[in-house]
Amino acid sequence: MTDLPEPAPTRAERRLATRARILDSARALFAERGFERTTVRAVAAAARVDPALVMQHFGTKRDLFAEAVRTAGPPPGGSDPEALVDQLLTSLDIKLGGLPDGTLATLRSMLTDPDAADHARRAMGGQIDSLAAALPAAEDAELRAALVVTAMVGITIGHQLLALPALREAPADRIAAVLRPAFKSLTQEAT
Template sequence: MTTPRETRADRRRATEARILEKAREEFAAKGFDRTTIRAVAGAAGVDPALVMQYFGSKRELFGRAVQAFAASPPEGAGADVFADRMLATLGLKLGGLPEGTLAVLRSMLTDPAAAEHVRAALGGQIADAGAAVPAPDDRELRAALAVTTLLGVTIGHQLLGLSALREASPDRIAALLRPALNALVEPAP
């Protein structure tokens, strides 16, 4: 039996996925400002020019990296997989957000254009997360609750500098949030 040949498109998708995985790790560990395209490329085993070719800029790479639900969840994925994906994006956000993102978040309550930008971004995240919610009912509502919970944690950590959030490690925050996220998306008994 012969194995199917890997196409050029398959190799491209695999390389892009590897770059995104390494970018998530770098952004989570170092934050946006201290992460470099060169470091991401080195971790992924590719040339920095290839990262730029695929993603255009560091900001676009970060934007793609924080999209936890860009790929479809594995068949039969449950609440733990959903929580893992949500908490991975939270780790990135606690590592540090780009100044432009922070500026929009700071302005969203007073500037209609900033509010619309955040609403659109969150709407996309909620739609993507909703498709991955294992519960068959209220998928969009459950996803909206999960996404906005993490938004609140991000605002408390990044913008308000709440000491309880700043002093806790991202792993500790994730461990405490995991049961709540699982409860939000598990099907009712």
């Protein structure tokens, strides 16, 4: 038996691979530099393509950014308050371990770019809605969910972007132990 050479990738496969390479490069640069300081030329150079090809695939820098930061996370679920707190703390532990470049790009850019702020607002709004739906029925479930989500975002920013020593040096399980009572209080029905 003779080994047959693998067929060359089709044009469609090459196009998809190029698009993925551009997106990977864009995510990394937007995460490192933010929206304002990332150029289409820099993305093209990192992806080893012509800048015109970036524009052909994505249209504008803003469209490229929107595609690069698009993520979908699993919504919190379950009605057991202890399980919900465990799930939130596990999610935070994952975030402290590192974030996808698209998420870092959004966090870096949301205070200086209105579209990045809108993207972050929509993403956090979805997380708040999902968490509020999982909380015991209460008048202020949305407020409590917003407090939990924004606390997690703040902790993530302090750890990942600002590298605050108190957060960077603390083990994730210690951070979880300190946060558990606060998250438990916010996710249980007020008495």
